[in-house]
Amino acid sequence: MSILSKIPFVLSMALLFGFTSGDPKPSQIKSLLPASNPFSKASNLPYGVPDFTKIKDADYQPALEEGIRQQLEEIKSIAENPAPATFSNTLVALEKSGQLLARANNAFNLVSGANTNPILQDLQEYIAPKLTALNDAIYLNGKLFKRVEQLVKNKAKLGLDKESSRLLEYYYQQFIKAGAKLSDADKSTLKKLNEEESSLGAKFGNQLLAAAKEGALVINDSSELAGLTQAQKDSYAQGAKAKKLDGKWLIPLKNTTQQPPLSSLTVRATRQKLFEASWSRAEKGDSNDTRSTIVRIATIRAQKAKLLGYQSYAAWNLQDQMAEKPEAVEQFFAKLVPSAIGKAKEEAADIQALINKQGGGFNVQPWDWDFYSEQVRKEKYNLDESEITPYFQLDKVLEKGVLYAASQLYGITFKERHDIPVYQSDVRVFEVYDKDGKSFALFYFDYYKRDNKNGGAWMNNLVGQSTLLGTKPVIYNVCNFTKPSAGQPALISFDDVTTMFHEFGHGLHGLFASQKYPTLSGTNVARDFVEFPSQFNEHWALDTKVLKHYAVHYKTGASIPQTLVDKIKKANSFNKGYSQTEILAAASLDLKWHNLSASEEIKDADAFENKALKELGFTFAAVPTRYRSTYFLHIWGNGYAAGYYAYEWTKMLEEDAYSWFEEHGGLTRENGQRFRDMILSRGNTEDYNTMFKAFRGHQPDIKPMEKDLGLPIK
Numbered sequence: 001m002s003i004l005s006k007i008p009f010v011l012s013m014a015l016l017f018g019f020t021s022g023d024p025k026p027s028q029i030k031s032l033l034p035a036s037n038p039f040s041k042a043s044n045l046p047y048g049v050p051d052f053t054k055i056k057d058a059d060y061q062p063a064l065e066e067g068i069r070q071q072l073e074e075i076k077s078i079a080e081n082p083a084p085a086t087f088s089n090t091l092v093a094l095e096k097s098g099q100l101l102a103r104a105n106n107a108f109n110l111v112s113g114a115n116t117n118p119i120l121q122d123l124q125e126y127i128a129p130k131l132t133a134l135n136d137a138i139y140l141n142g143k144l145f146k147r148v149e150q151l152v153k154n155k156a157k158l159g160l161d162k163e164s165s166r167l168l169e170y171y172y173q174q175f176i177k178a179g180a181k182l183s184d185a186d187k188s189t190l191k192k193l194n195e196e197e198s199s200l201g202a203k204f205g206n207q208l209l210a211a212a213k214e215g216a217l218v219i220n221d222s223s224e225l226a227g228l229t230q231a232q233k234d235s236y237a238q239g240a241k242a243k244k245l246d247g248k249w250l251i252p253l254k255n256t257t258q259q260p261p262l263s264s265l266t267v268r269a270t271r272q273k274l275f276e277a278s279w280s281r282a283e284k285g286d287s288n289d290t291r292s293t294i295v296r297i298a299t300i301r302a303q304k305a306k307l308l309g310y311q312s313y314a315a316w317n318l319q320d321q322m323a324e325k326p327e328a329v330e331q332f333f334a335k336l337v338p339s340a341i342g343k344a345k346e347e348a349a350d351i352q353a354l355i356n357k358q359g360g361g362f363n364v365q366p367w368d369w370d371f372y373s374e375q376v377r378k379e380k381y382n383l384d385e386s387e388i389t390p391y392f393q394l395d396k397v398l399e400k401g402v403l404y405a406a407s408q409l410y411g412i413t414f415k416e417r418h419d420i421p422v423y424q425s426d427v428r429v430f431e432v433y434d435k436d437g438k439s440f441a442l443f444y445f446d447y448y449k450r451d452n453k454n455g456g457a458w459m460n461n462l463v464g465q466s467t468l469l470g471t472k473p474v475i476y477n478v479c480n481f482t483k484p485s486a487g488q489p490a491l492i493s494f495d496d497v498t499t500m501f502h503e504f505g506h507g508l509h510g511l512f513a514s515q516k517y518p519t520l521s522g523t524n525v526a527r528d529f530v531e532f533p534s535q536f537n538e539h540w541a542l543d544t545k546v547l548k549h550y551a552v553h554y555k556t557g558a559s560i561p562q563t564l565v566d567k568i569k570k571a572n573s574f575n576k577g578y579s580q581t582e583i584l585a586a587a588s589l590d591l592k593w594h595n596l597s598a599s600e601e602i603k604d605a606d607a608f609e610n611k612a613l614k615e616l617g618f619t620f621a622a623v624p625t626r627y628r629s630t631y632f633l634h635i636w637g638n639g640y641a642a643g644y645y646a647y648e649w650t651k652m653l654e655e656d657a658y659s660w661f662e663e664h665g666g667l668t669r670e671n672g673q674r675f676r677d678m679i680l681s682r683g684n685t686e687d688y689n690t691m692f693k694a695f696r697g698h699q700p701d702i703k704p705m706e707k708d709l710g711l712p713i714k
Helices: 057-079 087-096 099-114 118-139 142-153 162-178 184-214 230-242 268-279 291-307 313-317 326-357 366-381 385-391 394-410 494-511 527-541 544-550 562-571 576-594 605-615 633-637 646-663 669-680 688-696 703-709
Strands: 217-219 249-251 413-417 428-433 439-448 458-463 474-481
Touching (some): 057 087, 057 099, 087 142, 099 458, 099 474, 118 162, 118 184, 268 366, 313 576, 326 576, 366 562, 385 562, 394 439, 394 494, 394 527, 439 494, 458 494, 474 494, 527 646, 527 669, 544 562, 576 605, 576 646, 646 669, 646 688, 646 703
Parallel strands (some): 439 474
Antiparallel strands (some): 217 249, 428 439, 458 474
16 A cells, blocks of 8 residues: 655656646747647647557557656756756756656556556566666756755755755755765666666566466365355456456465455465465565565665765655654654554454464464464454445445545545546546536546556656646555455455545545645655555544445445444454564564665574564464565555655554544534545645644643554553
């Protein structure tokens, strides 16, 4: 669950956004792209969205390459401008640059993540180093940096408004962070490292997608699927048939260690096979084995950090985050890890007692946890997942839950459009109307799993908001829910419901952006702040008013009874030790990889992982890390490097913010408007700690998080 990051971190955010007709023209550079290419000019469709009915796979590469060439020319023009540096002819010009590249890159990022194929995968690996080189051409350009430095020196005389001042501060920091003050020789070395890292990041993403696809578990006998619903079996049979495995069943892998069917499969041997297929998916010694790839990426990052004057990549990367230093994250985790593991061991004791009671004759293993914890939950809370899923039909959760909660809080409304071209037939598009009735955004929803879609769930922009550029937000959510067989309803788990609210929370952060400059707009904030709005939005999934509005039985139409609502709320506190331990293990492992110094040599990825987890105290084998190093897409391919801790950090923020809502009447329009005005619409226009304190009235407090988790945090 994340913001998708496909391009180098410090690359100008102007490159993320699709700019439409009427944009300011930064230059009159002649285009070498044929007029027949659909990216050759701005789209005339609503909101400037790409026309996917006209875009062919072969259109992306020439558009991306020409876009890079044009922006290089624009950067050269800005850097070599003989006129003295002004805010307008330097930073505003930078914000306006790269419009062709933006159009192509935004569409390419979407399809290459959500609906890819071998052509697009090859292009990912080919274009990644070229985008990195462009990034270096901006931030390692000595002449351009001198102009920015001059603006910083003269800042007091520039008469900048608050947002413009923030933009200048941001650019200066990013230039320094990227290595603008390095010698020419060191810049050359850094460029080579950046290029290699970029190529390897794209390679890792493609290896992982292929590894998950090839690692899907083939079942030969239906008896091995005991415990699953007929709808699940039909879906797996359909998947096998598509692979020409008639008479078999194919269980696809999600991009996490634990897999959804493990909670239902009654045959222990099948559970073990599925878990091991997940655990070892990227370690088979074939072309999809990621171990050498990640070791090299980690090594490159450590070398880059040393070159830039930092002890580790984590120290370099966290300098512009809320946490600021790895030590702050380690101290934060030190409060959480012992309590989480202790709680997980208590939960394991309950599971083991049940296994013994049933005469199991074995000790609980990772592949047993979900199956037996579900039984413990039924016993403790009298809640059966199969009892509640009939109330969670995907389309109703979206329209009557996710969108309804947003309308109640923020006064916005949604209307589905069927005239907007989409890249895959399952995608739905809604136009968004503000409280004054004026339309201001489009939102794409792509919910069903495909074997050519990256695992997980994410949000990003197809078009970004900017008053400078006259653009309005076009946002998408991508998830990986199992598509039902023909004629069957799409019933999802409550965890999936939470995922929908989470990703839509990211969407709200983008929808309500109200910035002048694209670089500071919407979700372009620190990694340990960006998950705050998304995790906060999860709370409304269980709000009584919202839950009863969308949780309707798909057969009878009856609203979910209060007895089930109470059970869900009570059960929501269940298994918190497990869930916290697995995510803390993953986040700690991420930090460990990125705390490496350039002098440390890693020869064996598995040995490093095992040693790191042991040193960090994660020695409880029954609770595996949420992601192993070899399939940790977030940190190697999606930009979270040393930043996966953000989910825990922002949980502290969102629980504290939600406690404010509880103190002031909960879900009301007044409260929602305040949150929109003070958090969701601010983008990166001010210091995050200042922003949070203004809303909450004090600095982040860990106590509401402690209360929610039920953990004795010290």
